[in-house]
Amino acid sequence: MSAINIGLLFSLFAFQVSAAPGLALDIAAPSSAVDVDSLIVKASLKNTGDVTLKLLNDPRSVLSKANTNTFSISSTSGTPKFTGLRVKYVPSQAAKSSNSSAFTTLAPGQAIEIDHNLAGTYNFTRCGEGAYNFSALNTFNYVDESGELKTIEASIKSHQLKVAGKLATTNRYTATASVTRRALSFTGCSTDQQSQIKEAATASDAMVSNANSYLSGLASGKPRYTTWFGTFDKSRYNSVASHFKNIGTDASSMNYDCSDCLTHPSMDYPNTYAYVDPNVPTKIYLCGAFWRAPTTGTDSKAGTIVHENSHFVANGAVEDHVYGQGDAQALAKSNPAQAIMNADSHEYL
Missing domain, CATH: 3.40.390.10 (Collagenase (Catalytic Domain))
Structure with a gap:
């Protein structure tokens, strides 16, 4: 085998070894105390690997803006009550979708920021005012180049925030609903x-x-x-x-x-x-x-x-x-x- 061919094979092997997916998730919250109506959490997701990632917009993840139970929130007084929506979703079916709404695609080095308004999603009344730790689901589904559904775990950086004043608000579904069964x-x-x-x-x-x-x-x-x-x-x-x-x-x-x-x-x-x-x-x-x-x-x-x-x-x-x-x-x-x-x-x- 010629030296040129050996060099090409070595380069291909080196590329395959180095081509690895990676994600970093950063959860940022307001720096000063806010009430629940002003509670907007910013999620930043960056492709830190060297392959393009076709990520599913799973409703449990920060890639979805639906008011689902995306965040893990805790304080010394406990956890707030979740008051948002629960969703039926099948990743294996979504992975086959031809609709662009199913995916977020990030090239190597590319990042996306998503604002999540948590008014009506969490009720802080039972825990009260104070400092809260915020985190989020850091496992993401993605479709690789062969079309196979895989998972990747993002590194995660989260922060504290302070909640004060108004601690709860009613979402539009609860506010307009009748509880009478017919x-x-x-x-x-x-x-x-x-x-x-x-x-x-x-x-x-x-x-x-x-x-x-x-x-x-x-x-x-x-x-x-x-x-x-x-x-x-x-x-x-x-x-x-x-x-x-x-x-x-x-x-x-x-x-x-x-x-x-x-x-x-x-x-x-x-x-x-x-x-x-x-x-x-x-x-x-x-x-x-x-x-x-x-x-x-x-x-x-x-x-x-x-x-x-x-x-x-x-x-x-x-x-x-x-x-x-x-x-x-x-x-x-x-x-x-x-x-x-x-x-x-x-x-x-």
């Missing part, structure tokens, strides 16, 4: 959409009924349970069982809104399935991915309704620790305490 109803839905929702609601009620029947006779760890909720523990089992009992037939006595997501300034309509205000257990907002989903099966319309119903405080206040079947199964093994409070885990049972 028969199945619709807001801004076409005749075809109403028909699809009715079919999905019936199937969702059947899924919950099946789960209740299964759980009622469970006294030890069986594969179906442990796959999604981990090692059997009586206390954790009781929590899961109570969630499904609370959901009951809620799917068929819900108001389904087909229009809000279309006009929501911060929601990625094509790649979001649905969202709810956990404090308003009578309304589910439907988005673009919901209409492309099958009626039943994995990440279906019926499953989405189960997922969203589990979020309501009245049903158990289940969260979104992870999305997708693979990560839900991994969570069951690594952290059963989080798995029993994960909405996708309930949907997939």
Whole structure:
């Protein structure tokens, strides 16, 4: 082999070794004390690697401006109450999207800044005025050059801020909601959409009924349970069982809104399935991915309704620790305490 060829091979090998992804996340807050209406947190995300990153705008991450539970906030007095939205989202599906709204692409050295207005998202009343530590989820999904969905962990730098004066404000969903449960109803839905929702609601009620029947006779760890909720523990089992009992037939006595997501300034309509205000257990907002989903099966319309119903405080206040079947199964093994409070885990049972 000639010296030139050897040199080319060495250069190619050196490039492959050096070509590595990297991210740095900086969370900056106001330097002086502010009330909740003026609480704007600035997230700066920089590509510190030497490959372009096609990042998913996961609603749990700083790349989404939706008022989801993006930040980890704490003080010596505890943590503020989350009062924002819970969202159904599937990274593996979003990764296939042809919509630019699904992604944020950062070239090597490129940075992006995103302002997050936290008014209506967190209630600081129970902790009171004082200094708070702010952080955020630093694991990001990205699509590599081969089209494979991967994750990357960003280095993170966070800061303190001081909250004083007004400690809470009502978001527009809670402020305008009625908590009276009625028969199945619709807001801004076409005749075809109403028909699809009715079919999905019936199937969702059947899924919950099946789960209740299964759980009622469970006294030890069986594969179906442990796959999604981990090692059997009586206390954790009781929590899961109570969630499904609370959901009951809620799917068929819900108001389904087909229009809000279309006009929501911060929601990625094509790649979001649905969202709810956990404090308003009578309304589910439907988005673009919901209409492309099958009626039943994995990440279906019926499953989405189960997922969203589990979020309501009245049903158990289940969260979104992870999305997708693979990560839900991994969570069951690594952290059963989080798995029993994960909405996708309930949907997939």
